[in-house]
Every structure is written in structure tokens, then in C-alpha cells.
Amino acid sequence: MQKLTTQRQAILDVINLSDKHWDADEVATALKERNNPIGIATVYRGLAALAELGLIESIQLADKKRYERASKDHHDHLVCQVCGMIEEFCKTEIERLQEIVAREHGFEIQDHQLLLFGICKSCKTGEK
């Protein structure tokens, strides 16, 4: 159903080369800098297709969607309200409790997103 075209492969390569959480525009810019410009609409569609294929992961922030490598263990995110930094954490026990909640409600979980908003360590201490 979803094909891994040349453009989509290029998008995937960009995302795989770092641990960043990319938005569509950042991906398009990175592609341009690699002398492989891809239309912004194609970037949006490519990101959606790659996520669909499970080759990348996405998180939905208030303003925009961000994508990251799928080759990491499942994790959730800490978002610094000061500098925008996105940190990651794993808490298996939380995941387990989510399943229990779902069972209690007769709800079938397909996906979830836990965001912790606040102030990161470096913004709280000496700054920078």
C-alpha cells in the first residue's frame, strides 16, 4: 500500500541520522542542504507514509507534529517550556498501568502519548 520511494528514503535517511525530533520544515531544509530538495507537500506525505509503515515515530505537540527515528525503545517525553528541549524517558510501570486503565474501561488502546511539561535541568540551574 505505501511505497518506499526515492523521496521517502531520503526523508528517512535524514531522520535516521540524528536523535532530533524533526518537524516537516526542518526535514525539508535538511534535504535542501543535502542538495536533494523535495517539495514540502511530498515531505508531509512522506512523513505520514513512513510513520504509517512504522519506520519513524511521531509526537503531536500543541503547534506541530514532530518525527523521530523508530529505532529506539518506546519512550515518552519531557518538554522544556523555556528552551524547547525534548528529553526522553522510559517508565515501563506507567505503560503497564495504562493497560490496566484501558481494561477497566473496556477500551482498546491503539496508541498513547504522555507529555510532561516544565523546566529542564539546565534551564533551572546555571542556565545554558
Add this chain to the structure above:
Amino acid sequence: MQKLTTQRQAILDVINLSDKHWDADEVATALKERNNPIGIATVYRGLAALAELGLIESIQLADKKRYERASKDHHDHLVCQVCGMIEEFCKTEIERLQEIVAREHGFEIQDHQLLLFGICKSCKTGEK
């Protein structure tokens, strides 16, 4: 700093009269039906002001922000991908674990949001 004007009081009244999770447009429509139309920009500003004052709560969904009464215990949400229904749940243990995660990262939590996406009970069973 934020004042509870007549308009904001009217917005608050609308939200307080049900357990719904309201978006700005729904609030504006409800106000119109109550023969108390309020400019949409004022509704947006009023909702932000009321949330700032802690008189209502908000959740950020992918497409839009929704507001609800603050006179409920803290809870998180189950969102049905089929019918859009939003259910609520409380899991103190999850909240506790979030604090532990934050401590481990030297992160100061100001807010958080946990969304479980999937299929609700009624959509899974008999439907309707």
C-alpha cells in the same frame, strides 16, 4: 491581573453546566443560543484567561484545544478514534511515577498530559 468580566463569567457558566470538553466554537454557539452572543476572539481570550485563573481546565488535542470544568479531581483522558468520545480516568500511581521520572531528570513538572487513543467500549461492542 486577569479580570472576571461579564463575558468571561458567561463563558464560565456555559462550561460549568456540563461535563463536556468544549472547543471555542462550541462555547460561542452555546452563548449565541442563550441569547448572549460573544465575539469569537473574546471567547478565545476568555477561555485562556479562565484557564490562567484556574477556573477551567484544558486539554490540547491534535487539532484543537478543549476546555472543561475545573471542579473535578485531576484526571487524564481516553480518546476514541472512532466516535471521538472522550472518557476520563484517574490513576494516582501514574501521577506518582511521573514525579519520580521528573526527579530522575532534574526536571520540574509544571503540567502534564496523558492521552490514550483507541477504541471505546461502545464502538468495540454493539456499536451505536
Add this chain to the structure above:
DNA sequence: TTTAATATTGATAATGATTATCATTTGCCC
């Protein structure tokens, strides 16, 4: 009270991320 500073309102324009359109191109099956 009058006056002045300040905040709010509401109509409307602007913003910004994302999606829709549509003509063109590409990749495949026969």
C-alpha cells in the same frame, strides 16, 4: 465628578501548519 491611564471587547485581517487539487511524472504489469 472630571480626567487620565488601563484593560477588554469585537470585527476582521493575518498567521502558520497542514491538507486538497491537479497536471505531470514515475514505476509496474501485461
Add this chain to the structure above:
DNA sequence: GGGCAAATGATAATCATTATCAATATTAAA
């Protein structure tokens, strides 16, 4: 080597939200 379905890319459209700004309302001084 043509036919088809999917993908591309330029661009227009969408839609929630914010910005603008003139008109009001509120409050604090004088």
C-alpha cells in the same frame, strides 16, 4: 511500449488561533 495506479510538486485552500485596532468599559488619580 501502452495502460494504470500511485507519487510528486507547485500552489491554493482550510482551519484553529492570534494579532490589529478602533470603540468601550473600568479603575485610579486629581
